[in-house]
Each structure stands twice: as structure tokens, then as C-alpha cells.
Amino acid sequence: MKKLLSESFASDPRVVEAKRLLMEALSDHQRRLDGIRPSEAERRAHYEESVGRLGKVRARPLALPYIGSGLGKGALVELADGSVKLDLISGIGVHCLGHSHPEVVEACFQATLHDIVMQGNLQQNEEALTLSELLLEMANRTGADLTHCFLTTSGAMANENALKIAFQKAHPADRLLAFEGGFAGRSLALSQVTDRADYRRGLPGTVEVDYIPFYNSDRPDQSTERALEALRGHLARHPGRHAAMCFELVLGEGGFYEGRREFFVPLMDLLKRAGISILIDEIQTFGRTEQPFSFQHFGLDPYVDLVTVGKLTQACATLFKEELKPSAELVSQTFIASTSALTAGLAILKHLVGGGYFGPEGKNAQIQEQFHTRLTDLATRHPSWIKGPFGLGTMIAFTPLDGSKETARALVQTLFTEGVAAYTAGEKPCRIRFLVPAGAVTLEDIDKAFEILERCLATVAGDASEKGTP
Ligand SMILES: Cc1ncc(COP(=O)(O)O)c(C=O)c1O
Structure with missing residues (x-):
């Protein structure tokens, strides 16, 4: 059968080379995304203003002060203020391969044709x-x-x-x-x-x-x-x-x-x-x-x-x-x-x-096990800080402190400032949830997330006891 014009276009050596160069450039630039990073001082004021304007224009403040720059690697994502966050909520469960995953970028390149x-x-x-x-x-x-x-x-x-x-x-x-x-x-x-x-x-x-x-x-x-x-x-x-x-x-x-x-x-x-x-x-x-x-x-x-x-x-x-x-x-x-x-x-x-995600030994089950083990350890060492773990597969949750909406929201904001994106779920109690990007998250990411989580829980627990709430 004669090639369709679209097939000739997609296999045109210039298009093939453009795709190769794109993927090569992506990987080069992603190499510099090597961990959580704070925002850059010179971008901070403009970023905060943009977050405010975005909240205003949509008549509702942003739940997380998140405006992406457009580049990420795995579970790491660069924001427009130059900060890099570890994304464990993935747009409430959308980006399961994380950010700028080569297979997704390649698929989107195909779409541009x-x-x-x-x-x-x-x-x-x-x-x-x-x-x-x-x-x-x-x-x-x-x-x-x-x-x-x-x-x-x-x-x-x-x-x-x-x-x-x-x-x-x-x-x-x-x-x-x-x-x-x-x-x-x-x-x-x-x-x-x-x-x-x-x-x-x-x-x-x-x-x-x-x-x-x-x-x-x-x-x-x-x-x-x-x-x-x-x-x-x-x-x-x-x-x-x-x-x-x-x-x-x-x-x-x-x-x-x-x-x-x-x-x-x-x-x-x-x-x-x-x-x-x-x-x-x-x-x-x-x-x-x-x-x-x-x-x-x-x-x-x-x-x-x-x-x-x-x-x-x-x-x-x-x-x-x-x-x-x-x-x-x-x-x-x-x-x-x-x-x-x-x-x-x-x-x-x-x-x-x-990719081996399903089955009792699949990646989803492994991620559940890794998060649940760490949450159980945290709950054992600090029984007043968290209850849990809860959830199934890569839907993971715990109840922080008193289970109030205010406490959960304070923890989400503190986590975000420290570099981890998570979100709340439920009302009474209000839980913290992770929708883990299974195709992106690494053991190193999980270790880092729990180091930050423990620090943030200590901060929020300290603030709560200062205010006289348990
Ligand atoms: C179980 C369930 N159903 C429906 C929806 C609605 O999907 P969307 O926000 O894409 O309209 C959601 C979104 O969170 C959901 O969690």
C-alpha cells in the first residue's frame, strides 16, 4: 500500500531528526533537575503576584500556590519561581508518569504533527x-x-x-x-x-x-x-x-x-x-x-x-x-x-x-507497601501525630493530628513550602492524601518525602500545641 501523506510526513528525516533532538535536549535539561529546591529570590515577588492574580481571575484562591514552569523529571517539577517540588499528588491523580516523562513528551510530539x-x-x-x-x-x-x-x-x-x-x-x-x-x-x-x-x-x-x-x-x-x-x-x-x-x-x-x-x-x-x-x-x-x-x-x-x-x-x-x-x-x-x-x-x-504495575508483586502494590511501612513507623514513633495508613494501591492517606480541616490544610501548606505536594481528602476526619505518580516515584523520593513529612508534622504539631489545641 502506498504511504499516506501523513505517514510520509511523520517519517520525513527532518521530523525524525527534530524528534531525536527534542528528546536529547529534554534529557540534557532534565539532568539539572536533581532534587527539591527553594524558590529563587529574584522571582519570588513576581510569582506571588501571579499566584494572587490567578486566584483573583478565577474567583477562588489556588489550593496550592502552584504555577508550573513547564518542565519536570519524574516526580520532580520545576515551578515558575525556580523552586523544585516533589509531586506526590500529581494534579489529583493525573500525571501518573510524573512530569516530562519521555514517553509522554514523545506522544505529545506525535500529536503536534x-x-x-x-x-x-x-x-x-x-x-x-x-x-x-x-x-x-x-x-x-x-x-x-x-x-x-x-x-x-x-x-x-x-x-x-x-x-x-x-x-x-x-x-x-x-x-x-x-x-x-x-x-x-x-x-x-x-x-x-x-x-x-x-x-x-x-x-x-x-x-x-x-x-x-x-x-x-x-x-x-x-x-x-x-x-x-x-x-x-x-x-x-x-x-x-x-x-x-x-x-x-x-x-x-x-x-x-x-x-x-x-x-x-x-x-x-x-x-x-x-x-x-x-x-x-x-x-x-x-x-x-x-x-x-x-x-x-x-x-x-x-x-x-x-x-x-x-x-x-x-x-x-x-x-x-x-x-x-x-x-x-x-x-x-x-x-x-x-x-x-x-x-x-x-x-x-x-x-x-x-510496565509491571499490576499483580500482587507489581509496582502499585510495592508503592503501597513502601508508603504504608513508613507511615506505620511514623505513627508508632509519634502516635499523636498521625493515624493510618489508609488507602489502597497508590491512593495513600493518613489523618494528621486532630483530624480537623484547619490542621490538614496547614500541613498541606507547610509540606508544599518545604517541597512536597500533597492534598487533603474527606471531612471528618480530614485526611492528607497522596496520589503517587507510580511511573515516576523512586525510593529516594519516598525517603526524602518522609524526612520532610516528619519535620512538617513536628512544626504543625508545635503550632497547634502553642494555640492550645491537642
Ligand atoms: C471519583 C470521581 N468521579 C468524578 C470526578 C470528576 O472528574 P473531573 O474533575 O475530571 O470532572 C472525580 C474527580 O476528582 C472523581 O474523583
């Missing part, structure tokens, strides 16, 4: 097909039966599309089920699914949601019974009215609480008997446990009807079963993703699949 920046409903290039099929293949590897994949631009849109699909199938059902403490995104409908009153203050009610208590590891046996009782109650009160139940198998924003297979199965059995679709939100969990999907980790493959992914996949997606296939008019978007999100997403998935 494309004719279009954004791909969408009417015009898609081959990556959209490859990514969709790869996601389906990964999802079905251990027994799920998902046949379709619709790409989209955000986790919220992936969930919106999933809900529309479930509602259309169950018409005229008009209610949803979701877990207490769950998070599903910030659209109008998802603000109702997300169990946070402050995230929906001032918003009109859109869809009615009935909540089920999540697994409580302090009372495992009672957990299942309580959840089943709540579910039976909702089904009896509103017969035939529920289209789907939204499952986050590890509550992410809620504070990294994971359920158990024994807890999920009876709920899912009951939902199946009632003909209610099971939507698994993998937007935060995908790629972080011992299996690509957390439903595979928990062995729930036969139950899943719809699955959403996002964050580390770069392009987001709704995967669903044949019997849920919506009418052609129901889901459609001008943008499904940028070309670079598609090429980078593919590169990341291929890296994860081929």
Missing part, C-alpha cells in the same frame, strides 16, 4: 479508535462484558454521559442511588450524586438521589447489613424509580476509604435483581490498584454495566454494555479530547500494561 488540536464527534483521527478499543480490551480482560466506549473531556462529562445512558434505558425511572461520602463530579446532576452539601449550595435540585452507607472497616459485619437495609428501604419506597447506582469502590475525595468484595456483592446482587444499572466510577481509582480497574481488583467483573475513567487516562471515557446502547442522539460532543490527550493517554496505558 496532526492537523487538528481537538478531536470531536464529527472529526476524529485514528487515536480515538485505538484508545477506545484498548480501554475496552483492558476492562474485559477478566470477565466484564463492556462493548462500547464513548470518549469525552472530563470525568464529570463521562459520568454525565453514563447517567444519561442509564436513565434512557430505565425510562421513566428518575432517581439514582449513591454512597454516603461519595464524589462524582461537579455538574448540576453530579452535585446531587456527590454527597457534600457545600458542593451544591445555591444549586437547584436536579435528580433525586438516595444514599447508602459505605463500608465501615470498624464494623465490617454490620456494614453490609446496614447498607442492604438502606437499599431495600429505598427500593421499597420508590419502586421502579431508580435507574442506576453509582459505585466508587474506594471513596476518593471522601478520604480514601475502601470497601470489600463481601460488602459490594450483596448490594450488587440486589441491584441486579431489581434491574438497576451498576455504574462504577473509576475516575480516581483506574490504574492505581493491583488491577487496571478497581472492579477487577475486587473481583466484581460480572456485575458492571457502565464504567467511567478519567484523570490518568488523560482523555476520559464511559464504557458500557450492549444492552445499554443509547439512541444515537443522546451523547455527542464537539470535543472528545485534544489530540495530545489521546496520544498521551495511549502512551500511558501502554506503559502501565507493559
Whole structure:
């Protein structure tokens, strides 16, 4: 077959050489990124002003005073003030190969050769097909039966599309089920699914949601019974009215609480008997446990009807079963993703699949073990400083000091100033979480992070005792 013009372009010796030079220059400049660094005095004032302006223009101060310079190496990232931070939150779980990873840079270089920046409903290039099929293949590897994949631009849109699909199938059902403490995104409908009153203050009610208590590891046996009782109650009160139940198998924003297979199965059995679709939100969990999907980790493959992914996949997606296939008019978007999100997403998935991340001895399990061992050691030496560890795989959390939001926020800011990016999760207690970039973090990074964490905990604990709080 004759080469396409695009293939001749991509293999033009000038393009090949440009890519080689780009990768060589990247590696040369990355060499100078060799550790956490404070900001440069001459950049400080301008940087602080930019952080203030950015907060002002978006009508909300930045959660972390972070403006990236555009270059990083592994878990290290250079900021626009010349400082270098160790990033253990990765944009809340987006940059799982860290910063300026050569395979991602190369994938984005490929994207620059494309004719279009954004791909969408009417015009898609081959990556959209490859990514969709790869996601389906990964999802079905251990027994799920998902046949379709619709790409989209955000986790919220992936969930919106999933809900529309479930509602259309169950018409005229008009209610949803979701877990207490769950998070599903910030659209109008998802603000109702997300169990946070402050995230929906001032918003009109859109869809009615009935909540089920999540697994409580302090009372495992009672957990299942309580959840089943709540579910039976909702089904009896509103017969035939529920289209789907939204499952986050590890509550992410809620504070990294994971359920158990024994807890999920009876709920899912009951939902199946009632003909209610099971939507698994993998937007935060995908790629972080011992299996690509957390439903595979928990062995729930036969139950899943719809699955959403996002964050580390770069392009987001709704995967669903044949019997849920919506009418052609129901889901459609001008943008499904940028070309670079598609090429980078593919590169990341291929890296994860081929890179030894999954399985009981995989990198994700090793990272969990390394963090949990160090957190346990810290908790043993300073029992009043932290409770934990909590979380599953590369979703790692602990509760600092009194578990208040103020203390957790103070620790996040102190850690950031000292060079480690982490974030909070949950409310009561408010935890510190790491979404560890598994494809980037090194043992040396982890040692450094814990040295800084111990110092910062001492500072925040000292400040708290000065103020008279325990
Ligand atoms: C479980 C879960 N669902 C949905 C979302 C929404 O994704 P996005 O912020 O990309 O809209 C998030 C984001 O944090 C999430 O953690």
C-alpha cells in the first residue's frame, strides 16, 4: 500500500531528526533537575503576584500556590519561581508518569504533527479508535462484558454521559442511588450524586438521589447489613424509580476509604435483581490498584454495566454494555479530547500494561507497601501525630493530628513550602492524601518525602500545641 501523506510526513528525516533532538535536549535539561529546591529570590515577588492574580481571575484562591514552569523529571517539577517540588499528588491523580516523562513528551510530539488540536464527534483521527478499543480490551480482560466506549473531556462529562445512558434505558425511572461520602463530579446532576452539601449550595435540585452507607472497616459485619437495609428501604419506597447506582469502590475525595468484595456483592446482587444499572466510577481509582480497574481488583467483573475513567487516562471515557446502547442522539460532543490527550493517554496505558504495575508483586502494590511501612513507623514513633495508613494501591492517606480541616490544610501548606505536594481528602476526619505518580516515584523520593513529612508534622504539631489545641 502506498504511504499516506501523513505517514510520509511523520517519517520525513527532518521530523525524525527534530524528534531525536527534542528528546536529547529534554534529557540534557532534565539532568539539572536533581532534587527539591527553594524558590529563587529574584522571582519570588513576581510569582506571588501571579499566584494572587490567578486566584483573583478565577474567583477562588489556588489550593496550592502552584504555577508550573513547564518542565519536570519524574516526580520532580520545576515551578515558575525556580523552586523544585516533589509531586506526590500529581494534579489529583493525573500525571501518573510524573512530569516530562519521555514517553509522554514523545506522544505529545506525535500529536503536534496532526492537523487538528481537538478531536470531536464529527472529526476524529485514528487515536480515538485505538484508545477506545484498548480501554475496552483492558476492562474485559477478566470477565466484564463492556462493548462500547464513548470518549469525552472530563470525568464529570463521562459520568454525565453514563447517567444519561442509564436513565434512557430505565425510562421513566428518575432517581439514582449513591454512597454516603461519595464524589462524582461537579455538574448540576453530579452535585446531587456527590454527597457534600457545600458542593451544591445555591444549586437547584436536579435528580433525586438516595444514599447508602459505605463500608465501615470498624464494623465490617454490620456494614453490609446496614447498607442492604438502606437499599431495600429505598427500593421499597420508590419502586421502579431508580435507574442506576453509582459505585466508587474506594471513596476518593471522601478520604480514601475502601470497601470489600463481601460488602459490594450483596448490594450488587440486589441491584441486579431489581434491574438497576451498576455504574462504577473509576475516575480516581483506574490504574492505581493491583488491577487496571478497581472492579477487577475486587473481583466484581460480572456485575458492571457502565464504567467511567478519567484523570490518568488523560482523555476520559464511559464504557458500557450492549444492552445499554443509547439512541444515537443522546451523547455527542464537539470535543472528545485534544489530540495530545489521546496520544498521551495511549502512551500511558501502554506503559502501565507493559510496565509491571499490576499483580500482587507489581509496582502499585510495592508503592503501597513502601508508603504504608513508613507511615506505620511514623505513627508508632509519634502516635499523636498521625493515624493510618489508609488507602489502597497508590491512593495513600493518613489523618494528621486532630483530624480537623484547619490542621490538614496547614500541613498541606507547610509540606508544599518545604517541597512536597500533597492534598487533603474527606471531612471528618480530614485526611492528607497522596496520589503517587507510580511511573515516576523512586525510593529516594519516598525517603526524602518522609524526612520532610516528619519535620512538617513536628512544626504543625508545635503550632497547634502553642494555640492550645491537642
Ligand atoms: C471519583 C470521581 N468521579 C468524578 C470526578 C470528576 O472528574 P473531573 O474533575 O475530571 O470532572 C472525580 C474527580 O476528582 C472523581 O474523583
